[in-house]
Amino acid sequence: MIDIIQKRKYTYWFSGVLAALSIAAIAVFGLRLGLDFNGGTMIEVRFAKTPAPQVSEIQGALATLDLRSLTVQATGDNGAIIRFLASDDTVNGQVLDELKKTDADLSVLRTDFIGASVSGDIRKNAIWGTLLSVVAIAAYIAFAFRKVSFPIGSWEYGWGAVIALAHDLLITTGFFALFGKFLGVEVGVPFIAALLTILGYSVNDTIVVYDRIRENLLRSRTKSDFETVVNRSVNETMSRSINTSLTVLIVLAAVAVFGGEGVRWFSVALLLGVTFGTYSSIFVASALLVSRYRMRER
């Protein structure tokens, strides 16, 4: 039996430091927001002629169009990715025309254009979606645990889970601030989807532990120390928690490694979220319950 609850000080320190670092990373580096949130246009082309026009040549060709935040990036595939904050479709057409002047036979692999209203929607939906999910989950947990009102109210279970979840999301986002700064990884709708999925899934783990706590509490005839009951529950469910997460991590790792570019970072986000989610379910969520209990006792 491992003294998880008794040694919860270490847990709080560890999580606290990670959380602080994440906040720092986000504040200092910021998240690299992609097209989805900023709006704009991204065009990926592959040139037919070799050597392909240089970045500077492309920039020169587009200089007359007065594009905002123009970036041009060469891709390994004899191509280039051109990004800018577009105003509308006619500008996009002009860009394509100018590009065709540098190489008449180029092929356009991809044109993504997200107008300001669409990206505004996406931003709004992302925020609402997250808020809604958190509230819904907290409510669901409170409802599922309504019969266990002693020694702490059923809402406390909800809060414990929510704080653990917030901790998971925060750390995952912190990592992506780092990825954005050093690896150029952009954050878009897939990232938000990953966060929400982490929300929904990571709560699984927490529920597994809470379930066991509930069962032990209901069973325990003697007024065993709440702390001891929780600690025992966590120990009993540890292999369960780890294994359920392990199965998901295995498949996610497969996707992260073998899946295409389109889902790679999405699965990395999920990987991070599930890993920390498991950690927080085992260590943080239950520790919070006990701490709350202790606070009440004073």
Added chain:
Amino acid sequence: MKQKEKIRWQFAGVLGLALVSGLLAYPKVFSYLPIPNAGQVEQKLKVNLGLDLQGGIHLEYAADTSQVPAGKKAEALQAALSVVERRVNAFGVGESVIQLSKSGSEDRIIVELPGVKDIEEAKKMLKETPFLEFRESNAEALSGKITQANDDSKKQAEEILVRAKNGEDFATLAKTYSQDPGSKDKGGDLGFAKKGMFVPEFDAVIFRDDFQSGTVYPELVESQFGWHIIKKIEERGEGDAREVHTAHILFPKRSMDTVSDSVKYKATGLSGKNLKSAAVDYQSQGFGTPQVSLQFDAEGAKLFADITKRNVGKQVAIFLDGEIVSAPTVQNEIPDGRAVITGNFTLAEVKDLVRRLNEGALPVPITLVGQQSIDASLGDSALKQSLFAGFIGLLAVSVFMILYYRFLGFGAVFALLIYSAMLLAIFRLSGYTPFPITLTLSGIAGFILSIGIAVDANVLIFERTREELSYGKTVAKSLEEGFNRAWPSIRDGHVSTLITTVVLTILGTGFVKGFAVILALGVLLSLFTAVVLVHTWLRFVVGDWAEGHKTLLVAPKRAPEAEEGESRNIESGIKNGKKDPPVKKKKSKHKKR
């Protein structure tokens, strides 16, 4: 025994399910079977691939319903939708997706064209859907405004004239007040000019002999353009070669002619949505200028009758995509809903117009606000990669389950395979329903994730079983307890995942929706396969033989320490060592792929 028989039947059911799912998952098999319409069935059972997997275009248009009267918005949008649909079908794209969506107060039309390579071509084709409007003259309202504007203009001219005469710098006044774009920035300077270059009223003044150089003409000069303040700078030459260097400040005069068409005419509510058909019509003027004859629907006919009645003797303008195409004068009221558009059309233009009108005239104008295009080669490689990843994932999870949960693990893997087949079968069958499921890259990610989640349920059950075994219960009993006790956790966990998928589905766009829908489906389905199927299989397969080979089933678990004063069912102490070394894995009846 009744019980045993029941289990046998259930197991047979499971096998049957496996078979059907397998068939549906690989419909190619159908073509080998002697059923009628095998080929068609195979076609209908195709999995719908999303844009990011087969390449294609996603276009998002905002529809401007501001001109549409309030109650008719939904109708107009529906009409626009069907027009776009007709256009897309004319383009020859199969399996396209066209739908309405709403974001905030804006109505949007989303068009997805799989397999289309040239996005510019597609956009042009869609844009070609003309927006047809009939408008009537706004003259009364306008003429009042025009007179007022002209009065103001003249008044201002008079004021500036006074200032100019008082010696204020002419060039500065011109730069500030003149509305002649050609000269105002030059201080109104018009350069040297001979007689005849300007309009007669202008000339009459500047060539006057008593008009001194360097002075401002003391009165306003009115021409067709408006009122001018003229300053003569200098002159040179004699007789016919005489040239005068002048500058002027222009205060424009507006008339109906200078007003733009779209202001001159106001909307009537009669537009493309009321058009039933258009045709090329040769006027009975002999060889005829080709014309377009229009036939309105019932509502349109009525509207048109009212419009023509109101405007007898006046012009009614026909606008196409915001530009005036023709403005015939109404001869008399037209009650039958037929109209004719005449103009300087060539036959080719008329035919083109008729074609576009028939394929659909948009009742509301649309602007492009978002687009995404994926090249087919990108889509192809994405598909291959993600399928491979899924395969690896499935394999890895299976290995893990078997290693850790041994014989029970086999059951889980068996259920997992059936689960995959069933999910695939559902995708294919959805082609028959009004809700066909489109598989996208994110959808595959969701599928793979759901595999991990499906197996979770089994982990929970087996862990519980291990625990019960460690208390010394029989295998059969432990299994049952495992299933029963684990169920609440499984249920709660899956519900919470479902909650977020619901939120994602409602709020999400393409990528997110695809992911969420498939994840939700998977979670629900896995509740069935991981619990019911595994249960049936295990009950069938695990018999008395298992009692002696507990470790064959699952790795033993240390019993948790008992709490004092608690009643727990501890039978015999269990040694944590292995009883008999596991001989070999029993051959099981599950299907291996």
